[in-house]
Amino acid sequence: MFYHDGKLQYDVKVDKPNPQFAKMLQQAIGGIEGEMKVCMQYLFQAWGARGPEKYRDMLLETGTEEMAHIELLATAVALNLEGATNDVKDEAAKDPFMEQIMGGANPRHILSSGMAAMAVDSNGVPFNGSWVVGTGNLAADMYANVMAESAGRVLATRLWKSTDDKGMKDMLSFLIARDTMHQNQWLAVLEELGGPEGVHPIPNSFPQEKENQNFNYNFLSTHINGDSKAHGRWSEGKSIDGKGSFSFEKATPQGRKPDLGAAHPAGFAQKEQMMENDSFIKSAFKKIKD
Amino acid sequence: MFYHDGKLQYDVKVDKPNPQFAKMLQQAIGGIEGEMKVCMQYLFQAWGARGPEKYRDMLLETGTEEMAHIELLATAVALNLEGATNDVKDEAAKDPFMEQIMGGANPRHILSSGMAAMAVDSNGVPFNGSWVVGTGNLAADMYANVMAESAGRVLATRLWKSTDDKGMKDMLSFLIARDTMHQNQWLAVLEELGGPEGVHPIPNSFPQEKENQNFNYNFLSTHINGDSKAHGRWSEGKSIDGKGSFSFEKATPQGRKPDLGAAHPAGFAQKEQMMENDSFIKSAFKKIKD
Amino acid sequence: MFYHDGKLQYDVKVDKPNPQFAKMLQQAIGGIEGEMKVCMQYLFQAWGARGPEKYRDMLLETGTEEMAHIELLATAVALNLEGATNDVKDEAAKDPFMEQIMGGANPRHILSSGMAAMAVDSNGVPFNGSWVVGTGNLAADMYANVMAESAGRVLATRLWKSTDDKGMKDMLSFLIARDTMHQNQWLAVLEELGGPEGVHPIPNSFPQEKENQNFNYNFLSTHINGDSKAHGRWSEGKSIDGKGSFSFEKATPQGRKPDLGAAHPAGFAQKEQMMENDSFIKSAFKKIKD
Amino acid sequence: MFYHDGKLQYDVKVDKPNPQFAKMLQQAIGGIEGEMKVCMQYLFQAWGARGPEKYRDMLLETGTEEMAHIELLATAVALNLEGATNDVKDEAAKDPFMEQIMGGANPRHILSSGMAAMAVDSNGVPFNGSWVVGTGNLAADMYANVMAESAGRVLATRLWKSTDDKGMKDMLSFLIARDTMHQNQWLAVLEELGGPEGVHPIPNSFPQEKENQNFNYNFLSTHINGDSKAHGRWSEGKSIDGKGSFSFEKATPQGRKPDLGAAHPAGFAQKEQMMENDSFIKSAFKKIKD
Amino acid sequence: MFYHDGKLQYDVKVDKPNPQFAKMLQQAIGGIEGEMKVCMQYLFQAWGARGPEKYRDMLLETGTEEMAHIELLATAVALNLEGATNDVKDEAAKDPFMEQIMGGANPRHILSSGMAAMAVDSNGVPFNGSWVVGTGNLAADMYANVMAESAGRVLATRLWKSTDDKGMKDMLSFLIARDTMHQNQWLAVLEELGGPEGVHPIPNSFPQEKENQNFNYNFLSTHINGDSKAHGRWSEGKSIDGKGSFSFEKATPQGRKPDLGAAHPAGFAQKEQMMENDSFIKSAFKKIKD
Amino acid sequence: MFYHDGKLQYDVKVDKPNPQFAKMLQQAIGGIEGEMKVCMQYLFQAWGARGPEKYRDMLLETGTEEMAHIELLATAVALNLEGATNDVKDEAAKDPFMEQIMGGANPRHILSSGMAAMAVDSNGVPFNGSWVVGTGNLAADMYANVMAESAGRVLATRLWKSTDDKGMKDMLSFLIARDTMHQNQWLAVLEELGGPEGVHPIPNSFPQEKENQNFNYNFLSTHINGDSKAHGRWSEGKSIDGKGSFSFEKATPQGRKPDLGAAHPAGFAQKEQMMENDSFIKSAFKKIKD
DSSP: OEEEOSOOSSOOOOSSOOHHHHHHHHHHHHSTTSHHHHHHHHHHHHHTOOSOHHHHHHHHHHHHHHHHHHHHHHHHHHHHHTTTTOTTSSOOSSOHHHHHHHTTOOHHHHHTSSSSOOSBOTTSOBOBGGGOOOOSOHHHHHHHHHHHHHHHHHHHHHHHHTOOOHHHHHHHHHHHHHHHHHHHHHHHHHHHTTHHHHHOSSSTTSOGGGSOTTSSSEEEEOBSSSOOOOOSGGGSEEOTTSSSEEEEEEOOOOSOOOOOOSOOGGGOOOGGGSOTTSHHHHHHHHHHHO | OEEEOSOOSSOOOOSSOOHHHHHHHHHHHHSTTSHHHHHHHHHHHHHTOOSOHHHHHHHHHHHHHHHHHHHHHHHHHHHHHTTTTOTTSSOOSSOHHHHHHHTTOOHHHHHTSSSSOOSBOTTSOBOBGGGOOOOSOHHHHHHHHHHHHHHHHHHHHHHHHTOOOHHHHHHHHHHHHHHHHHHHHHHHHHHHTTHHHHHOSSSTTSOGGGSOTTSSSEEEEOBSSSOOOOOSGGGSEEOTTSSSEEEEEEOOOOSOOOOOOSOOGGGOOOGGGSOTTSHHHHHHHHHHHO | OEEEOSOOSSOOOOSSOOHHHHHHHHHHHHSTTSHHHHHHHHHHHHHTOOSOHHHHHHHHHHHHHHHHHHHHHHHHHHHHHTTTTOTTSSOOSSOHHHHHHHTTOOHHHHHTSSSSOOSBOTTSOBOBGGGOOOOSOHHHHHHHHHHHHHHHHHHHHHHHHTOOOHHHHHHHHHHHHHHHHHHHHHHHHHHHTTHHHHHOSSSTTSOGGGSOTTSSSEEEEOBSSSOOOOOSGGGSEEOTTSSSEEEEEEOOOOSOOOOOOSOOGGGOOOGGGSOTTSHHHHHHHHHHHO | OEEEOSOOSSOOOOSSOOHHHHHHHHHHHHSTTSHHHHHHHHHHHHHTOOSOHHHHHHHHHHHHHHHHHHHHHHHHHHHHHTTTTOTTSSOOSSOHHHHHHHTTOOHHHHHTSSSSOOSBOTTSOBOBGGGOOOOSOHHHHHHHHHHHHHHHHHHHHHHHHTOOOHHHHHHHHHHHHHHHHHHHHHHHHHHHTTHHHHHOSSSTTSOGGGSOTTSSSEEEEOBSSSOOOOOSGGGSEEOTTSSSEEEEEEOOOOSOOOOOOSOOGGGOOOGGGSOTTSHHHHHHHHHHHO | OEEEOSOOSSOOOOSSOOHHHHHHHHHHHHSTTSHHHHHHHHHHHHHTOOSOHHHHHHHHHHHHHHHHHHHHHHHHHHHHHTTTTOTTSSOOSSOHHHHHHHTTOOHHHHHTSSSSOOSBOTTSOBOBGGGOOOOSOHHHHHHHHHHHHHHHHHHHHHHHHTOOOHHHHHHHHHHHHHHHHHHHHHHHHHHHTTHHHHHOSSSTTSOGGGSOTTSSSEEEEOBSSSOOOOOSGGGSEEOTTSSSEEEEEEOOOOSOOOOOOSOOGGGOOOGGGSOTTSHHHHHHHHHHHO | OEEEOSOOSSOOOOSSOOHHHHHHHHHHHHSTTSHHHHHHHHHHHHHTOOSOHHHHHHHHHHHHHHHHHHHHHHHHHHHHHTTTTOTTSSOOSSOHHHHHHHTTOOHHHHHTSSSSOOSBOTTSOBOBGGGOOOOSOHHHHHHHHHHHHHHHHHHHHHHHHTOOOHHHHHHHHHHHHHHHHHHHHHHHHHHHTTHHHHHOSSSTTSOGGGSOTTSSSEEEEOBSSSOOOOOSGGGSEEOTTSSSEEEEEEOOOOSOOOOOOSOOGGGOOOGGGSOTTSHHHHHHHHHHHO
16 A cells, blocks of 8 residues: 655755756656656566565565655656746737747647646657566566666756756756666665576576577677677677677578468458469369359 | 578478467567567667767677567468468358457457568557667666566567477577577676676766765665565665665655645636736736736 | 538638647647547447437537537648748748747648648647547546546637637637537536436446445545645535545555465566475476476 | 555455456556556646645545555456466366467466566556646546546446456455545535536636637537437536526538648649649749759 | 438448457457548548649548448447347356457457447557558558558458358448449549659659669669569569669668767766767866766 | 678768757658658568568568668768757857757657667657558558658658758658659559559459449549539549449438447446336346345
């Protein structure tokens, strides 16, 4: 169960409302790098967690924290939209609604939400549930979470760079800090699980001898003539998971050209895709015509 | 530029066509864990790569390989759909189209594609470009890639477990092997970039002193009364990035209850949300009515 | 069956073409508050209507009217886009295509539709069929319709406020009037069905004694310490449906902490999520390895 | 800020796991009638609330409760999926993974989430942020909320009817009860706001004299020859909002046939859509060719 | 403006209700090959039509007809769902709701719409406004329309093959016939516009001498070694538009390997992607840190 | 299998970076008229091709070429975004990040991708797999391809018109030329297949005598009173496919008004939609209450 106290996890002050910045902040709410995604992702992972209880609890703790981050940002959007409809200025020369739109504001912040945050990204594209990743495999999920917090911190620093509003910079410096912690937190689980050698290849419960042993540690170069700069740690030496040795090889086809044969009459391809001489097909045709 | 030779990277044989398995294989083509996603993700990362040339080249190499994986799987889907319309059987008692649908096949494999693979997942939900992640930050992208290959290998092992078709198991054991390599490959880049201490917090180019120093290494517990099992590597000791020390703290609000004030007349909220006594608002109202 | 006469339900005049306003008008065409949604919603409700014939007929009447509203707005968009490509001005200093884009116009109005309306909202996000609500329950549908016309009228008034083009204001004042009627119209059905006491709880055909009798008229406060301002008509007195009495209670968990146990081997979680000592699991593991 | 206690709001017991029912329950999690939608809807409405504080608080209270409902249902899905991979049965004849799929289970419950709930509906279509409605107008939002709880209760009763699992029926009877309360709760706000006469037409802050006075209380019949059964409370008598009188009228076009004229050369329509004789257009053409 | 008469364009009889066929029919309603798409496509094309009036009128005529086709199919879906909840049979052994789901029915036909058609495809994926194509170029639009009617007729024949219900086969034979007409109809416009030589390359208003003259009639083979079977009408002889001669050539890169240089500090890539020695970048860095 | 050489198919030069043009170029990458769509469409058609081998090969050839076009455009986007963060200008008056946004740039080009191309259209709406059309019918697919290249060339000419950057105009003139070829190429297949008379009605494998013979070559006018300008090649003379004669007829309903009857109790409509007197329904009701 969940509870609230109505207060913000951190202070949200906007010195100078800015509808364009409100639009940009939406990326951190409803974007693929945003707080709705991590909130739902950690909670769904918690609700489906099997195995050691502490990971379930941790996911629940942080998922609940992220809910407060959405709240922070939604408040920031609303405050930045103050003034988006300041149409009561003395002069009537220009319509400020339109001015905002022409200035690149999200028109739906005025038209749809009446100056409030929405469950969309900075282009107004709605949040999508497919972004909520929970695989049932703890290690895969931890990487999904590190990745989410990495993209999230990159986003937050870019937002920080995009404003000189003191209040906004302060709020963002808090969120950036939390992303630092959360990156470390999910990495800590991976360390507990044994680090790269213990964890990989994910899933570590699949009997690795069942995978094709000729192609599991080779960097396959698809360059047409081998003139590739793609040499590095991944092309020689022991593999990171400690279970193989890297090599660099030119990719070559192991299979043949596929041939799907003629189309079956019941699929209503063009006649030219079928072989009408074939007696089997003929009888199929006949059957359709009857 | 890109080239092809029309051959498959690995042999695709289907011993016994199975439209239900064709439906499941679609997850590995057009699903969020699928090959279209990794193909496009690596290629877009390559095309936008700034910095050392070798990473760009490596992404291009592997992105091009993934294109061949889509081809493998699309061929496998088409072969599994042979027989999806075997309506020329001797007895006509039951319509086999309908039988397949009742058996859980994807109806669009018959109705829309005429027994061929589609750019959708195992529920028929279309591939979505939002899944193609490229942040412009190499380390964040590598985590996105490790995560993609981890979820991808988990998926492939589950598909492997879901079939006893020898040909399909063989093809999947190849794809599982490639996922092993690719997990290692992206981890190898992260090692080259300095490992957790060199890489984190991502982005490492943001001046870390600008983030809030009071909240960057604390596990904040949102549990209502502290009865949490969420203790572990993340709640004490040196942080994984080596730049701080973990602590466990109860989360408390640092901000106040937000107050957005009354609604502005131009937003056409209900009158009850406005303060009509306010002279400023009154004149705004008057203006609207004129 | 449907017919048309090629004329507009109301005159559409645009005094001064304005591509930015064209973009905003798209919200009223392809947005979630828009005419495509209500048109399809009323028609689908009509086509699936079971029960008294008059409601089916009424839905069909108004669904057909809404088709004319899309037509009005699509015409208004096209007329507002006149001039979006006025590149034949005397001076060639600035490219006017680009100017429009920089001014916040929808680039697809130029690039994709060649200056015509599209089935998208004001951010260019496509119309989505999930918005077409028809539950098969007449009362639930009427609320969906009141809500659609309420959000629709709010939108139309905001558009009205956003322009000083006389033609556009006139067209919008017509649409606003129709929304007034349609709000009243759906409410009239709810009155016919018996008003709140006859209609609620929806569905009124479910035997209400089967619902949990301890939690059906209590406002549950999730506030952490009870310091909530959320007292009102809903927290005391007779319920609106006349079938219970409101109360205000602190929410408390009635259930326990869930425990999903260990992961099953066939799901390929990490090994650490399974209990390998368990003999059942062991044999499952063994089976996978064979 | 938000907190949790890790316990369920109500007990979740599943007597007999059933992957098909797990699939159906997803509608109540990630569907348009589901708990993610109402949770996010109430919270976003709260975060953007302007005007009387008590409504903001109430929305926050109930939004937080809905979070616990997602938790209930996610737990129910996970428990119903126990057994979805019971491949350790004595006989190995049929693969139970495939059996479930053939039986209509959601393949992603096995392939993607490893037997856990996802942010999707009962067809596997992802949750969509566009469903989160907050207009900034309190009355419109209350109708959106009544509608959500009506569709939600209809859904819950249908789920209740679809199972004879005692645990599931018990959980659903709790959720059905909460929907009863929430329908009443939002109606109570509408009563506080003055009922139909005080509230409508929404928004009540728009000066109603600005809407077209000839079309605001007329039921317009689009029936081709007037043979319509669509007579009722809405076609005569005082309007529900008390501000007009209903009438029944045949719809007739007030506008003319629209004429958008010839296409402008810069839009690259076909030549046949342009008027090349026109000297203005000719010079435009010439300019493009230069 | 639009009108209706409440009657069906063609008779809809269902001899034996079949929820699985109802699910399949949805492809013809809300799928990308479906009637909602063509209806909206023709109407939007009409509403945006510039140039000769007769094409606008024709589009309006047929768009209006397609509305009646949605009506036909929606009625067919509702009739096929009769019996989807026949739970009042004598024996209570099995729950028929669940039986339908296990038999591959769309669960939302029961849970969400209460046995009525929805604006979704055969997998329950919602109709998407992006499918409504209108380019503003008449010839491009005619091809979009021929394509829509071709895919539509293919779909309808597959549905016809999937059922032996006499009523459904009769209704489909009507829709198949209309698709025949509509294919011919849009082709007739292309003939009026001058056929391939008059129409192509589309748009014919672009001065063709501005396109690169070295690459406009060459089939470029991307085969790695020229072992391609892709020879045919397109690789030699006069081009179909009569404005060039086909040739077959091996594709070769005309450009160089792209180099995007180092990342700019303000984008917060990893430090390793930047060149810190560069004095320009150094000052940029310094600025960020200040 | 696929290969690459890391070079561009054509030179990409940007004389003056322009983030707004970068945004517009996205339409040609991830839009419905874009290169991702045609690339995937041709490849999926190839992978599912049944019938003559040469068409499969041709599709594979050109699908692979389109991959290079995405590469071209992605490079062009990245180069146009140089300068999108030129925040190191001497004066600090205005923040250039914000300036770009206010100027209509895609905020995600800065916030999400760090100045690189994304898999989205010019409004930031993600690429959608539903656009990848392959019907299994070669002729239908060829029309889909002609249509794609027609819309694509229209788009490219509009982009060409929207810029005066020499490098961009040169690159676009190459892409426009390729679209000319590809339009011709797919038309050439249709010619090989026999032209309109051989190809239509699509699918030509359906026994045409099974379609309703009364409605397959009639233009049905839905105009309310026959005052239609929609006369032309399609309303008289031999049909384009040579298999019938066009006529012009007034559309009239062939069917009756549908009647779905009363709602079944198990669907939980409102009671008013059911017929409680009916004894069958009564017993159904009773059963639910038990």
